[in-house]
Amino acid sequence: MPMTPISSKCTKKEANRGAWTAEEDQKLAKVIEIHGPKRWKIIAAKAGLNRCGKSCRLRWMNYLRPNIKRGNISDQEEDLILRLHKLLGNRWSLIAGRLPGRTDNEIKNYWNSHLSKKVKQNEKQNGRSSEIQESMPKNSKLNEHNLDAISRKPEEGTSNGDLEAKPNLFGDALLDFCNEEPLDLGWMREFLEMDESWFNLL
């Protein structure tokens, strides 16, 4: 009998769907412990879960990964999300990359259920656009290069000389601002005041 080609998509036939059980979580975590969090298709098969690799990856990334913070997004984190969203738009993974322990899915959900309303309300009040990138001055210091710099995750290139090789306008202090305890956004104001017209849009 010929082998059925393995589809990269999760089909309704092949995969269990819906909420994950504690037992499934346990099995998945066990397999990842052995094989590492890659080759999700293989992991899904090895775990003996009737789930597609994609689903396993999502579960791991959003719930089972170590050091995940859940719920209780602080005012500081919220402020940071708002500012980063103005800067980066709906690039949730990049925003999440600046918030240790938070996942893109959580931030996206938080934005859609809480912050988008707040932003709309604020815009109604002061008539500002949230599209900071559109309204940024063309000669703004915050150009694509700098966007790339802020996009870098904290664990990327922080000690490998990459940042030194390609110095960015923000510098490590900026890239690591979300690790500050307590979080102090004063530096951000200070930095952004370098281009006051741009900062005023925030």
Next chain:
DNA sequence: AAGTATACCAACCGCGAGCGC
């Protein structure tokens, strides 16, 4: 107490990029 509306969030879907063959 029951029915309905709304909020929240976990999970799914489709797409595109990157990679190896």
Next chain:
DNA sequence: GGCGCTCGCGGTTGGTATACT
């Protein structure tokens, strides 16, 4: 260069909890 596979991302859906009437 073309193809298939894998992975990651952002948008969307659907189930559940809570609030409201």
